[in-house]
Amino acid sequence: MKRAPLFVFAGTIAGLAGMLGFHSHPPSSSLGALAGGGSSQSATHSQATSNSGSGSPSGAVHFPGGSAMRSATGATEQYGYGQLAVRVTVRSGKIVNVAVPALRTIDQYSQQLAAYVIPMLRNQVMSAQSAQINGVSGATYTSEAYAASLQAAIDKLRQA
Numbered sequence: 001m002k003r004a005p006l007f008v009f010a011g012t013i014a015g016l017a018g019m020l021g022f023h024s025h026p027p028s029s030s031l032g033a034l035a036g037g038g039s040s041q042s043a044t045h046s047q048a049t050s051n052s053g054s055g056s057p058s059g060a061v062h063f064p065g066g067s068a069m070r071s072a073t074g075a076t077e078q079y080g081y082g083q084l085a086v087r088v089t090v091r092s093g094k095i096v097n098v099a100v101p102a103l104r105t106i107d108q109y110s111q112q113l114a115a116y117v118i119p120m121l122r123n124q125v126m127s128a129q130s131a132q133i134n135g136v137s138g139a140t141y142t143s144e145a146y147a148a149s150l151q152a153a154i155d156k157l158r159q160a
Helices: 004-022 108-128 140-159
Strands: 070-073 077-079 082-091 094-105
Touching (some): 070 094, 070 140, 094 108, 108 140
């Protein structure tokens, strides 16, 4: 019976180490350039994706301007762990690409978190075809800054 606390303690330490190790390696993604060194990083995320589907999703934004491809970058948003800006590209009234041309983080963990979260946010935008996204749990500040910059870019495109 005296060994039970030792096993509980060892199991707790192993579980904690496993959880911390989960975030120690950035996932492989098209944002791999963000995994480089330095506390301030800028990268271009240029993964063009066309949205195939017959109808537009509920809440989708409609853009004037015909079939020409147009892009706009939203305001650089400050958030708890750095700053970012989002660029939106539209064609034929649909969002065909979302990128983060400017990302600065305060530390390596924030950079790794952004490299993990930004592709998820991008997928949400491509599905929603608007700035009405859910965000990512555990990355609230990043999600909010992303959505704010995204909305600013969409507003620019709608006014043009």
